[in-house]
Amino acid sequence: MVMKGSQIVDVSMTPGENSGYISPVVGIEHGVQVEYDRRNHLIYWVESKDEEGENCTIWSTPYGGGNKTLVLGIDSGIVGSPSTIAFDWLGRNLFIGNRIAGNLEVVKIDSKIKHRAIILANDGNKTSVARPKAICLDPTDGKLYWTDEGGFGVPPKIGKVNMDGSNPIILVEDIERPDAITIDIDTKTIYFSTSFPPLIGKIDVNGNKRATILSEANYISAPKAIAVMGGRLFYLDPAYEKLVQVALPAGSNPRAILENEPDLKTFTIYKKRTLGEHPCLQANGGCEQICIPAEGRSRTCACGIGYKKNDIGCSPYRTFAVVSQLDMTRGYSLKDSAEAMVPITGPGHHILHVDVHFAENWIYWVEFNRGLYWK
DSSP states (O other), rough: EEEEEEEEOOSSSSTTTOOOSOOOOOOOSEEEEEEEETTTTEEEEEEEEEETOOOOOOOOEEEOOOOEEEEEEESOOOOSSSEEEEETTTTEEEEEETTTTEEEEEESSSSSOEEEEEEOOOOSSSSOOEEEEEEEEEEETTTEEEEEEETTBBEEEEEEEESSSSSSSEOSSHHHHHHHHETTTTTTTTEEEEEETTTEOOOOOOOOEEEEEGGGTTTTTTOOEEEEEEEEEEEEEETTTTEEEEEEETEEEEEEEEOOOSSEEEEEEOOOOSSSOOOSSGGGGGGGGGEEEEEEEEEEEEEOOTTEOOSSSSSOOSSSEEEEEEEEEEEEEETTTOOOOEOOOTTTOOEEEEEEEEEGGGEEEEEETTTTTOO
């Protein structure tokens, strides 16, 4: 699935073969990334308001064509905006990297209420997250890997964390401008790219056995997206207007799938994903809200923003501080500073004063630039 210009199209990975397995998705403004849900036959993509790729929204549409659905927008209660996504086909979740808020989040896609939780945020430690550039998942082992541009006390790096946000570690720290990342689940090999210097490299899932596969000597300039399948590495280079496959492990025998193709954005490989037996595939793993894959094909239950875990499931916060931050209003637990309510967000807010009607569960606020009271 290739995003180019304002559309998403399918392209055969074998040069010369026909495409046409999905209906082209058109009318995409400043596309950033594309993903898919094979079971529900949906394409997901991240779309920006401008070329900077900062103020983004997530959309979906069926493979065979149909209406576009806004999955997460700027008025959905999300703080910041999504910049990169990865689909968890075992837990049925969408994982999100948020460069503005500096966090990693998970959203339960299949439920009527799309419960969302922050799994990792910038807490000032080097192992936390600052500006995630790209993420990839290994749900069979409960792991998330990401490239991070760094900032706010976090170095540019390749990081690894359990999908529930526990045990974050640094795999690679001596790296400049990390960009794309993908994983070969069968061989447990991480492939990554950097934009300066332009290269594609690999490590194992513990950060060892680092090696360079392709560099400027191989005529790459901006390896913006990468993927791997069947002993082949695929990369998209918009500077050279091409999508290329090479043989692994050495990066030999390059073959162009697309060339002289302007305005290439990104791509992903549509393929069968490893399922097998997993508790999250049966009745949501017994979890009330979010089932997150963990090590050894086990699972962890998580609660969405506004809820806390108890002995049997999730319960809403009953007491918390409601704080106006001008462009949004948030609720914080008085015990651990956790997000105790879905934030009030969206464009154009200038919130001056807030109050709460506890008995009726209503929040009231005054908008300075609208001259109105809201609830």
